[in-house]
Amino acid sequence: MRDIWEEQLKWIESGEPFVLARVIQTWRSAPRKSGAGMLIGKGMRVAGSVSGGCIEGAVIEEALDALESGESRRLSFGVEDDLALSVGLSCGGEVSVLLEKHWAFSADPNTTKVWDTLQNCISNNKPAILISALPHENGSSTEDQAILLILPDGENVGSIQNNHEEAVALAEEAYKERENRIVELGGKEYFIQVFPRRDLLLIIGAGHITIPLVGFAKELDFHTIVIDPRGVFATPERFAVPPDQLISKWPDDVLPELPLNEDTYAILLTHDPKIDDPALHILLKNNLPYIGALGSSRTHAKRCARLEEAGFDAATIAQIKGPAGADIGAQTAAEIALSMIAEVVAAKHGKL
Structure with missing residues (x-):
């Protein structure tokens, strides 16, 4: 209803x-x-x-x-x-x-x-x-x-x-x-x-892909929270469809206060280990149904190596879908966002 x-x-x-x-x-x-x-x-x-x-x-x-x-x-x-x-x-x-x-x-x-x-x-x-x-x-x-x-x-x-x-x-x-x-x-x-609780999509990073991703997520009735400590990106004027919350803080300062449960999905989009890695350290400890991260296979391999050095085992690191997004040949920001939200929906329905 x-x-x-x-x-x-x-x-x-x-x-x-x-x-x-x-x-x-x-x-x-x-x-x-x-x-x-x-x-x-x-x-x-x-x-x-x-x-x-x-x-x-x-x-x-x-x-x-x-x-x-x-x-x-x-x-x-x-x-x-x-x-x-x-x-x-x-x-x-x-x-x-x-x-x-x-x-x-x-x-x-x-x-x-x-x-x-x-x-x-x-x-x-x-x-x-x-x-x-x-x-x-x-x-x-x-x-x-x-x-x-x-x-x-x-x-x-x-x-x-x-x-x-x-x-x-x-x-x-x-x-x-x-x-x-x-x-x-x-x-x-x-x-x-x-x-059930309304599904929550956490987006780490407010770059160009985030703008259409928020639009798709809102259309699918996800509660959307965008977190980015970079003030130049975390501005509501950039969004055609605004997220429910736009937070200009470091993810590791915000995530402990948010509901991280079976109704929470996360996508990391900054490409910056200083932002993404601390967020992953928190997200990986909460057994979310989906964690996706932007980047090439090479970038993801480096990410996994850093997490292993930080003490995470292979099974835990394998929770991350990287590169994030269904394989639809996406090239533009909107297409990449579409591939990502499709993967989130697949995870929601147990089809991933």
């Missing part, structure tokens, strides 16, 4: 209730993944997508009815269904969609508290797991659906009537695998949606 997050907040601020549609399950070649969201309001007001266009017409019609009745609805579309064929789901996939009046407008204080806490988590880049009760297949319900939010510190907001401990365990398993899923508890189905 991150792609409609800002739009969602604007709609809430307007004070006019609307329906949130979420993809809760897909099969085969469905065009949108589980968790994709769409907003539907009166007057055919729409934002986001649950299918890339295939079933939107039918979803909007059902959503407007749900908004009027106050019911939550669970819709299923498959290529063999008459309804699916009539709305154009010809991709061979199947999709289930949950429609519900947005939680911000619920009369249930439990639901609004869940929403307020989820909003706070996402605004502050903190992880959360949401458990929603589901109506029966192709059925409806007058119950509030967003009922339990699980936070990483062990705090739970909201409640679930039965099997609470099992629900928490299943939610934590889903978060670990970064996978939304439908589960059954006490004879009732629930949708678990995970909200």
Whole structure:
């Protein structure tokens, strides 16, 4: 739902209730993944997508009815269904969609508290797991659906009537695998949606490649932090798309204060051992999913030799992808940046 997050907040601020549609399950070649969201309001007001266009017409019609009745609805579309064929789901996939009046407008204080806490988590880049009760297949319900939010510190907001401990365990398993899923508890189905931290891209060096790299990263919803002690480069005016943070300090003064975890990716671009090497000494101790460094094979060999002299073993040094970037024959700054962000995305999805 991150792609409609800002739009969602604007709609809430307007004070006019609307329906949130979420993809809760897909099969085969469905065009949108589980968790994709769409907003539907009166007057055919729409934002986001649950299918890339295939079933939107039918979803909007059902959503407007749900908004009027106050019911939550669970819709299923498959290529063999008459309804699916009539709305154009010809991709061979199947999709289930949950429609519900947005939680911000619920009369249930439990639901609004869940929403307020989820909003706070996402605004502050903190992880959360949401458990929603589901109506029966192709059925409806007058119950509030967003009922339990699980936070990483062990705090739970909201409640679930039965099997609470099992629900928490299943939610934590889903978060670990970064996978939304439908589960059954006490004879009732629930949708678990995970909200991981926003991925962080650390860029050491604010040279010419960094400018398009930040643009690509922001388009892909990475939180971007650029660190460069050289004031002539670390100026916001140079960026067509500004990073979230531009820090004109030495990396080894900044990195210890930043979250270096499984959601953090790093690229070093200065070509200067005085800047890159101290950063690598810190990054290599934190088991990041991706560390890339600019430079030729010869430059990288020298870098590895320096790290070995500093006491790092071969397995640790091998974490560095050097030269960084997928092999696409890149020559220009934009092409090199594209090759690098492609490699980061591959690492994110376990394809590197």
